[in-house]
Amino acid sequence: MIDFPSTIKISFRALKVNLMRTLLTMLGIIIGVGAVIAMLAIGTGAKKKIGDQIASMGSNLLIVLPGSTTSGGLRSGMGSQPTLSLSDSNAILKEAGAVEYAAPVLNGNAQIIYGNQNWSTVVVGTSPSMLNVRDWDLAVGRSFTDEDVRNATKVCILGQTVVDNLFGDIDPIGQSIRIKNIPFIVLGVLSVKGQSPQGQDQDDTIYIPVTTAQKKVFGVSFRGMIRVIMLKAKGTDYLSIAEKQVNELLRQRHHIQQGRDDDFTVRNLTQIMETAQQATVVMTLLLGAIASVSLLVGGIGIMNIMLVSVTERTREIGIRLAVGAKASDIRTQFMIEALILSLIGGVIGIIFGVGGAELISTLAKWETIVTPMSIISAFCFSALVGIFFGFYPAYKASLLNPIDALRYE
Amino acid sequence: MPILETIEISKTYYMGEMELKALDSVSFIINKGDFVSIMGASGSGKSTMMNILGCLDLPTGGKYLLDGEDVSKLNRDQLAEIRNSKLGFVFQGFNLLSRTTAIENVELPMLYNGLHAKERRVKAMEALKMVGLAGREHHMPNQLSGGQQQRVAIGRALVNNAPIILADEPTGNLDTKTSDEIMSLFVKLNTEENITIILVTHEPDIAQYSKRLMRFSDGHLISDTLSGQQ
Structure with a gap:
């Protein structure tokens, strides 16, 4: 040895x-x-x-996009034609059992003014469920309510980037800002989320009640028009069921006959991210x-x-x-x-x-x-x-x- | 009492078609306490004989009994054990490990028989004292004279209490005075410690120190006589 x-x-x-x-x-x-x-x-x-x-996006996410439409043989791209409405969003929440939360989205760019500062950002008209869908908390203040949505009140909650650019060190809660020259009261500030998987700054945004966005800020081409519906399934196992339920429900609601193409698309965001x-x-x-x-x-x-x-x-x-x-x-x-x-x-x-x-x-x-x-x-x-x-x-x-x-x- | 015995040992090398008999049926007995010189011209087979006696090589024919055991059929590792416990080697070129102190060179054989470091150190010190190098334990070979280096090599041969020392032209690289000192050391080890010594030399003066002289020529043992001063 x-x-x-x-x-x-x-x-x-x-x-x-x-x-x-x-x-x-x-x-x-x-x-x-x-x-x-x-x-x-x-x-x-x-x-x-x-x-x-992925976690910042929120988990078990589904997104419903308006589909391509065909008019006179000319096919426009996906999402080009708004086909979704607020009632679609509400119906999904009510009837699709696998869906836990549904939030309508009507968004657009707008110039925001506070005092002598101004900033261009994405204004998102939505419902309070949006915060549940995105697993997003408020840093300070409170969110708007379903009541605000029903009454189309002019209130908003701000992303941190918007706060930084408009307010600096000033406490934004209760202040009045102008979106497209319409005054809004700031109710709360969202917590910081950082970049989205696509590289966008998720904090550069303002949430307002969807009805306010429809009636006062962006206008609609038909009653109750929204661009996108964000959904949260009840769990990972429910994702595909939810997808199927939403598909069936929307085909029915949009009177799409057997064999015809959908005028909407349901995407499983979580799956894409994974x-x-x-x-x-x-x-x-x-x-x-x-x-x-x-x-x-x-x-x-x-x-x-x-x-x-x-x-x-x-x-x-x-x-x-x-x-x-x-x-x-x-x-x-x-x-x-x-x-x-x-x-x-x-x-x-x-x-x-x-x-x-x-x-x-x-x-x-x-x-x-x-x-x-x-x-x-x-x-x-x-x-x-x-x-x-x-x-x-x-x-x-x-x-x-x-x-x-x-x-x- | 025979300590080693060769019975018709042969060693044949084959070089292509050629057959070269380095040793041809050599038989002799060496007794415990013998001091044997082997002489012969180069190519006489004396080096081959030494390699076989030293268990570095195996004969192609015949039997070699070392301490009563037939070693001609042993495998590599068994031969290594025999070399470690029964044989000590002294070479013409000293063959010490460079960049290694005298005492570590002496310790080398004990590295392979499981002795503890402390025990190794003690035994190596004793061996160095025996060859007259006490106080030079931590010298490197290149800090020692040729005679001193050969003493270290002898110490290394002694350290495992091997009963046999094989020396291959141990004075070949040394001057006359140092050669005499080294030979006196061998004589002392032979008489005082009863160590059997077999040495190869081509100098008659060196062979003088031994008790017995074997001459080899063309692979044969041609003479085996008692000789020397004793």
Whole structure:
């Protein structure tokens, strides 16, 4: 049985003899492990970012868009023709059992004025359920009510971006702003949501009662017209049921006969976002795989140097064999050297990888996340590289014939 | 009492069509406490004989009994164990590990028989004292003279209490005065510690120190006589 502490000491000494060579060999592993960790951190960061955005959208979301219509053989694009109405929204809430909340949306751009400040933003006419659909809380103040919707009151709640641009440090609650020159009272401010998955600033918005939007701000081309209906299903399992129920209900309400195309589209937003998240997982794996190639190259570097080392130290191997070292003792010694190279390289690589990920997040403003799992797997992987690429040189060393080895110049 | 015995040992090398008999049916007995010199021209088979006696090589024919055990059929690892426990080697070129202190060189054989570090240190110190190098434990080989390096090598051969020391031209790289000192050390180890010593040399002066002289020529043992000063 070989004495491990002594063998490790011997290995360190052998590695110290050619310090420069040892460091350069390690560099291969350092870069490999560092790259794997940094790439995985970027990928995980991207995944989390999209995950957060999905969460900020609200969960179990369905969206009903007006469909394309055909008039005189000319087909207009999706959403070009408003076909949805407020009563559709109310009917869905009442009759589609799998739908928990429904919020109508009639939106448009408008210039907002407060005092001597002005700002252009998206004004969304909707109902109070919108906050439930989007899982959105108020930071301060209160929301408008169903009563406000019935009476088409001129009240609004503001996104944080609008508040920042119009009010600065002033408390906006109770203030009067002008939307398209119509005065509105600010009831509340929405909490900060950040970017949407499409990259839009979700906080750059104003919510007003949908009826107010219809009657006073934007006007409608038919009674009760809205652009979009946002729905929240009762749970993930209800998404497809809700989709089916809404489809049937709206076909019926819009008097669409069998075999004719829908004049609306129901989209499962959550599903779309999850697809996007799947894509980042694939991206993470791809980045990791590319980085792994450099780890592989580092491993080949170790094998190369170990082979050189075995040749250089043939005489030493001969002496060891002559005084009674077994083949396995020689093999163990060189395996330990390769392992030391790869493990120290691995540890330094982990430090560089974590540092690199940190640097990327500060320089590129891209969130990176180093998971303990990626550190552990990078460490194990570098050990594996050491074992795999150290084996052949060690095996070659152990096969040396003591007489030839002793005679080697 | 025989410590090693060869029975019609042969070693044949094949080089393509050519057949080269390095050793041809060599038989002899060496007793415990013998001090044998092996002489012969180069190519006489003496080095091949040493390699076989040292369990570094196996004969292609015949039997080699070491301490009563037939070692000619052992595998690599079993041979390594025999080398470790029963044999000590001293080479012409010293064959010390460079960048390794004297005492660590002496400790080397004990690295492979499971001794604890402390025990190794103690035994290595004893061995160094025995070869007259006390106080030089932490010198590197390149800080030692040729004679001192050879003493370290002898210490390494002694450290596992091997009953046999095989020395292959141990004074080949040394001047006359140092050669005499090294040979005196061998004589001392032979007489005081009863260690069996077999050495290969081509210098008659060196062979003078031994009790017995074997001459090899063309793979045959041509003479085996008692000789030397004793």
